[in-house]
Amino acid sequence: MRKSNRKKQQKIRQRWALIFGILFLVTCFITFSTMKLMKGRQVQRAVTAQSVKKEVVDETSQTSQETSETSSVQSESVESTVESTVSTESSSATPEPKAEILDDSGLLANAAQVSYGVYYFSDDAYISNQNSISTPSASVIKVFIMSYILENNLDMQTMVNGEPLGELTRRMIQNSDNSATNAIIDQVGMDQLNSYFQSSGYMDTQLQRKMLDEQAISMGKENYTSLNDTMAFLKKVYQNKETYPYASMLELMQGQQIRTKIPSKLPADISVANKTGELSGVENDIGLVLAGDEPFAIVVLSNGVISSEGMRNAIGDFTLIALR
Template sequence: MGKKIMKFVVGFLIGGLCIALVFGGAHFFYSKEVGKKAKNTTTSSVVSKKVTNTATKEIAKEETKDSKDATSESSDESVSKLTNKTLEKDIEALNQSAGNVAYSIYFTGTDKEISNHNNEQMVSASVIKVFIMDYLYQQSVQGQLDLSEVTSGESLDSLIRRMIQSSDNEATNSLIDYVGMDKLNQYFASAGYTQTTVQRKMLDTNAQAQGLENYTSLNDTMTFLKKCLTYQTESPYSEMLTVMKGQQINTKIRRLIPEGVQVANKTGELGGVDNDIGIIFSDHPVIISVLTNNGQSPETVRQAISQLSLDAYELSIDK
């Protein structure tokens, strides 16, 4: 009886120990798996947060970049509109000032030209004088002419300066007589000034009454000015620019340009005609040619040309 009780007790203890081991092991493995899952969940959450934050930052960067780009584009567009609006206003005033207008503004800094491309022949008035000067200087460079030679009691060089700088008509007529209209017109054609022609001397009202006139065009004047600027350090263009910089008539292109800014230009005026062509020397020189026929009034046309020239100059300088 005692032995049976002892076996029972021992068996009971061994069974309890086995049960404890089984449940304890199960709990250990369960806890370990739960811990792993918890750790994985935490890691996943951290990674998710990192990804989310990174994506948010990238989106923010893109939005900032897009915002800056949009601001930049908006700024560029505003400047462009301001530029166009300024010149459009000037051009509108110019167009309203005369019945027939030809204009061109060439910005050397941007290589852009604003023009109405009106290339019909226009009454040149005294603008014809730059082409006469061109002929004489070209002949001098080629050794065909000595500008120190005297005609009408004055040297050719002196007559040229008076013809350009004070627009002296008597000096011009002396030079036309010296060269001859036929030679001048032949040279104009050969030099590419195909719409420039001399048909009468200055102040020849009889010739005017017969329908004879002096003509030039937007293309011819711009061609001449561009040659002068392109070859400004070479003869004879350097000499011609020096003469034109001494211009004494300041009613149009020069009128509003700040003092100290060099301008090489030539004006032309007749009844109903107000012309001016020239180069404004700035950080980036501007070439301007304006030819007008059938003007409303000299002052209205001159003011329009002056304002256009000033605004073109302002747009050409580095600010």
Template sequence: MEQIIEKMVQESPYNVHLFVHNLTTNQLLTSHQLETAFSSASVIKVPILIALLSYIEHNKLSLDTTLPISPDDWVDFSVISEQRLTQSTLYDLLVWMIITSDNTATNVLIDEVGMSFLNDYFRHIGLQDTVLQRKMMDVERLAQGIDNRTSARDMAHLFTRIYRQELLTAPYSQLVIDILSRQRVHDSLKRYLVEDVKLAHKTGGLDTVDHDVGIVYSSTIDYSIGVFMTNVMDNEQARQLIGRLSKVVYAQLVEGKEGHS
């Protein structure tokens, strides 16, 4: 498996960061550019989800608490904006932020707790390279080189702690896994998997990056996998490569046969 993955990474026209971690045995099976930080795109919404649930828990808030949404908050590619919602529950905002990567929901949640709280929480749970420096769809700050960052190492660490349910109390820990498992975007890690695989994951993409990271649950093994592409020129090609890498790993770990690139 490692040799096939290494060959695919070397032949990729794009910059690849990845990890595969056997969660059943707690063994890092393979990695590439583990510690190099890159533009996080929407995968940063996973630590935001956990930080918000920690905030809700700590402050004894209800998930049914309603937050106001200003029309100024509406951004493109958002089911919140499509519905012209002017309020929403914390629960709905958290779910939409993950399962459709809703940017309006994300920005309302960022405003609720503040970037400083989020960045402090990221450091508190052991994320070394993950930093939130702009809201979603803030193209002006992005044009100035101000971006949200993470690393494969941080995502491997985060998803291990999610799997072990170490970050929140049991009900909220399970809620995180449930929401990630309801993801509606399946054009990368799940792309070429024939079986109906349980995958708790989050994608992220910009014009020059494509990411997908999550936990694969099976009857024989649970593992986390993250593939992060930077310097992307063709997003569709990048998502296909993530899918091919994922299939090689799944074939080896779950089906017990050597995958082919």
């Protein structure tokens, strides 16, 4: 009986041991599963948090960049506004110098065609009506003949028609002597002179006839020059006035006896080196006005002159206006 009871109790213990074992296994499984699930959730949360953090950082960076760009644009805008204001104030304080203008109404009122220019050596300023067309030169062409003689260093003692070349040259310039000029043209040759004019850059200056050659005039032949050529000649003389042969050219022109145009209304103490020229309907004068600190070259060439006296007065007035 006791033996039967022992077996019965042993079976009961085995059952409970089995039950406890199964419960233990179930508990372990549940615990393991719970821990795995919790770990997965923690990982997911970490990933989510990292993603959120990255988005926040990106948004913050983008916002910072946009703020920086906005600040930069605003800064540039402010700087631009300041610079514009400063520029405007500076512009208002120091306006651009206006171009110098000379009253040419007197010249234009007395001739159908006028070419004029005034060049100031002190500040390289040039005022002109930019009308450098080929114009009848009249006796102004004589300065180019003088230039040929002196630049080629011709012997001034050479006898031409019984007179020294130097004396003929002086009368040609200072007295506008046509006979002396024609003697020089015959001596040198018209073709030689024209070749010299071209090679020297006086492209509009041309000698087609001797002085007062009525036959050549009736054939339509004329002597020509231009504003550009005469101004170039005057500038060359002045800029080389200390050296031969230009010093001699200046001296000859300073001895000019015909003073009815450029020098006519200037103060007596101002030295002028000029050369006039006139024909029917033509009044020309070119010269250097040696006015202290403001020397200048002046050219007035005209054609279709209405009144010779009126044009001569107008040239005198214009020169006085040009005097600084």
